[in-house]
Amino acid sequence: MKVDWAALGTVFGVSLTVVLGLVVLFSAGLRALSAREDARERGASVALPTTAATACLVACVTVVLFGIYLIVAR
Amino acid sequence: MDASLLVIIVVATALAFDFTNGFHDTANSMATSIATGALKPRTAVAFSAVLNLVGALLSVEVAKTISGGIVDDARITPAVVFGGLVGAIVWNLVTWYVGLPSSSSHALFGGLIGATWIASGADAVHFAKVVDKVVVPSIAAPLVAGIVALLATFLTYRLTRRTRESVSHKGFKAGQVASAALMSLAHGTNDAQKTMGIITLTLITAGMLQPGAAPPMWVVLSAAVAIALGTYLGGWRITHTLGKGLTTIEAPQGFAAQTSAATVIMASSHLGFALSTTHVASGGIMGSGLGRQRDGVRWGVAGRMALAWLLTLPAAGIVGALAGRVASTGTVGVVVVAAVAVAVSLGIWLLSRREPVRPEHVVDEIAAQAETHKVAV
Numbered sequence: 001m002k003v004d005w006a007a008l009g010t011v012f013g014v015s016l017t018v019v020l021g022l023v024v025l026f027s028a029g030l031r032a033l034s035a036r037e038d039a040r041e042r043g044a045s046v047a048l049p050t051t052a053a054t055a056c057l058v059a060c061v062t063v064v065l066f067g068i069y070l071i072v073a074r
Numbered sequence: 075m076d077a078s079l080l081v082i083i084v085v086a087t088a089l090a091f092d093f094t095n096g097f098h099d100t101a102n103s104m105a106t107s108i109a110t111g112a113l114k115p116r117t118a119v120a121f122s123a124v125l126n127l128v129g130a131l132l133s134v135e136v137a138k139t140i141s142g143g144i145v146d147d148a149r150i151t152p153a154v155v156f157g158g159l160v161g162a163i164v165w166n167l168v169t170w171y172v173g174l175p176s177s178s179s180h181a182l183f184g185g186l187i188g189a190t191w192i193a194s195g196a197d198a199v200h201f202a203k204v205v206d207k208v209v210v211p212s213i214a215a216p217l218v219a220g221i222v223a224l225l226a227t228f229l230t231y232r233l234t235r236r237t238r239e240s241v242s243h244k245g246f247k248a249g250q251v252a253s254a255a256l257m258s259l260a261h262g263t264n265d266a267q268k269t270m271g272i273i274t275l276t277l278i279t280a281g282m283l284q285p286g287a288a289p290p291m292w293v294v295l296s297a298a299v300a301i302a303l304g305t306y307l308g309g310w311r312i313t314h315t316l317g318k319g320l321t322t323i324e325a326p327q328g329f330a331a332q333t334s335a336a337t338v339i340m341a342s343s344h345l346g347f348a349l350s351t352t353h354v355a356s357g358g359i360m361g362s363g364l365g366r367q368r369d370g371v372r373w374g375v376a377g378r379m380a381l382a383w384l385l386t387l388p389a390a391g392i393v394g395a396l397a398g399r400v401a402s403t404g405t406v407g408v409v410v411v412a413a414v415a416v417a418v419s420l421g422i423w424l425l426s427r428r429e430p431v432r433p434e435h436v437v438d439e440i441a442a443q444a445e446t447h448k449v450a451v
Contacts, residue, residue, distance in 0.1 A: 003210050011211075011341045012218045016225070019334045023226045026329075027233035030245040034237035064256065067337070071133050071263070071344050 018067060022060055029056030077152065077280050080408060084156045084276045087415075089300045091163055092269035095178050096126060096304025103257035103332065103355075112247040122258040123306040129262020130298030135346035136264055137289045140271025143203045145186060147278045147285050149194040153408060155276045157193070157398025160415045161185030164397075165390040167422045169382070177350035177383065181390040182268055183208055188391030189398025211347035212383075215338055216357030223334035223358040227365030230330045246325035253329050256336035261351050262301065263343040269297040271348075324366075331355075331362035353383065 032053035039046045104118040113121065141147075162185035166178050183204070190198050234242050270289040273296075277283040283290070289297075335351075335358035342349055356379065363371045401411045 003206050007345050007347075008210065008214050011215070011338060011345065011347070012221075014341050015218060015222050015334065015337045019222045019226050019330075019337050020229065022333055023229050023330060024233065026245075026249055027230055030234050030237050030242055033245065034241040037238055037241060064252075067340065068132070068259075071340060 018063065022063055025056045025060045025063070029053050029060065032056060080152045080156065081276055081280050081282065083408070083412065084152050084159065085273050085296075087156065087159050087163070088269050088272045088276070089296060091159060091166075091178070091182070091272075092266060092297050092300040093304035094163075094166070095265050095269075096123075096301035097307060103254045103261065107247075107251050107254045112251050118254075119306055121255065123302040125255055125258035126262040126266065126305050127298045127302040129259040130266030130270075130301060131262075131294060132259070133263050133343050134267065134270065134289055134294065136267035136343055136348045137270035137274060137294075139207045139346040139348050140186075140268060141274035141278060141289065142286050144183070144200055144208065145190040145275075146194070146198040146200065147275060149198040150190050150279050151193075151402060152276050152280050153401040154189045154193045154398045155186065155272065155279060156408065157396075157401040157411060158182075158186035158189035158394040159272060160397040160401075160411055161188060161390050161392075161394025163415060164393050164418050165386065167419055169386075171422050171426060177212075177352055177386060179265065179268055179348060179350045180212065180383065180386040182272070183348070184387040184390030185394030185397075186272070187387070188393070188395035191391070192395040193398050193402050207346060208348050211342055212349045212353065215342055215347070215349045216353045219335045219338040219354045219357040220361030220364075222338065223331045223361030224365040226330035226334050227327055227362035230326050231366060234326065242326070246329055249329040250325050250332075253332035253336065256340075257332045257355070258305075260336040260339035260343070262298065264339050264349065264351050266297045266301040267343070268348060269300065270294055273297065327362045327366055330365070331358040334358045334361065350383075353379075 029052075032049045036046050036049035036053060039049055104113070104122045107113045108115050108118050159182070162178070162181040165181045165185070169181075187199050187204065234245075237245075270293050273293045274283065274287065274289040277290075277293075278285055278287065332355075335355045338358075339349070339351055339354050342354075360371045360376060397411045397415075400407045
C-alpha cells in the first residue's frame with residue numbers, strides 16, 4: 001500500500017500558494033480602486049492608483065491563465 | 075449477448091450518468107452569481123455549461139486513472155462494468171431522493187469495485203491504487219480546500235476591510251463570477267473524466283482498445299457534451315430558488331471558497347486524483363465559514379456528510395456487486411439489470427414529481443453547510 005504523499009503535498013502547496021496569491025492580488029486591486037475613488041473626490045491625480053489597480057487585476061488574470069496553460073500543456 | 079450491443083448499452087448508460095452529474099452538481103457553482111444579480115440566470119447557466127465542456131476537454135488524467143488501473147481490465151467484461159454503473163446510478167438516485175448528501179464519484183467507484191470483486195474475485199481490484207488515487211485524495215482534498223479557504227477568506231475580509239462599500243460590492247460581484255467560472259471549469263476537468271474513464275474501460279474490456287489506452291476523441295467529446303447539456307438543462311432548478319435573491323454565502327466568502335475549491339480540484343485533476351467535486355466544494359465553504367467567524371461551521375451537518383461519505387463506497391459497492399453478478403450471467407441477466415435500473419429511475423422520478431422542488435434539492439449539501447443570506451441586489 002503506497003500512498004504518493006509527495007503528489008498530495010504538491011496539491012496542498014500549489015493550491016495554498018496560488019489561492020493566497022490570487023486573494024492578495026485581488027484585494028490589493030480593490031483597495032487601489034478604492035484609493036482611486038478617494039483621490040478623485042479630493043481632486044488629486046488618479047494615475048497611481050489606476051496603474052496599481054490595473055497591475056493587480058491583470059496579474060490575477062495572468063496567474064489563472066498560466067495555471068490553465070500548465071494543465072493543458074502536459 | 076452480442077458484445078458490441080452490450081458496449082453500446084454501457085456507453086449510453088455512462089453518458090446518462092454524466093448528464094445527471096451535470097444536472098446535479100454544476101448549478102451550485104453559479105448559485106451566488108445569480109443571487110447577487112451579477113449574471114442573469116440564463117446567461118449563468120449557459121456560461122457554466124460551456125466552461126464544463128471546455129474543462130472536460132482540458133485534461134484526461136482522471137479518465138486514465140479509472141480506465142487504467144483501479145480494476146484489472148483483463149479479468150472483467152463489459153457486463154461487469156454495466157453492473158457497476160447501474161449500482162452507482164441506483165444509489166445516486168435513492169440518496170438524492172431521501173436527501174442524503176452523497177458523491178456521484180464515490181458511488182461510481184463503489185459500484186465498479188463491488189461488481190469487479192464479486193464477478194472476478196477480490197484480487198481483480200487493485201486496492202493499492204484505489205487507496206492511492208481515490209480514497210486518500212478524497213479525504214485529503216476537502217481538508218486541503220478547507221484550510222486554504224479558511225486562510226483565503228480571513229485574508230480577503232482583512233485586506234478589504236477599509237475599501238469603499240461601492241468598490242468592494244462591485245468588485246466581489248465580478249470576483250464571484252470569475253471564481254464560479256473557474257469552478258465550472260474544474261468540475262469539467264474532474265467529473266466528466268469519470269464517464270470517459272468508464273467508457274474507455276468498457277472498450278478495453280470488450281477488446282476494442284488496447285489496455286492502458288487513452289480515451290478516444292469521440293469518448294472525450296461525447297462525455298463533455300453530456301455534462302454540458304446536463305448543466306444547461308439542470309439550471310432551471312436554481313433559477314427557481316434563487317429568484318428570491320437568497321444565497322448561501324456572502325460574495326467575498328464565495329469568492330474565497332470557490333477559488334480555493336477550484337484550484338484544489340484542478341491541481342488534483344492534473345495529477346490524476348479522482349475526487350468528489352462536491353466534497354471539495356463543501357470543504358471550501360466550511361473553511362471559509364470558519365475564516366469569517368469562529369462559529370461559522372455546522373459541525374452536525376459536517377458529521378452527517380462524513381457518515382454518508384463512509385456509507386457510499388460500500389453501499390454502491392453492494393448494489394454494483396449484485397447488478398454485476400446478474401448482468402454477467404448472460405443476455406437475460408443484462409436485460410433484467412437494465413429493466414430494474416429503468417424501473418427504479420422511473421419510480422424515483424415519479425415520486426419526486428409529487429412534491430415541488432425544494433431548496434435542499436437544489437443546492438443540496440453545500441447549502442446545508444452555510445447559512446442563507448439575503449442579497450442586496
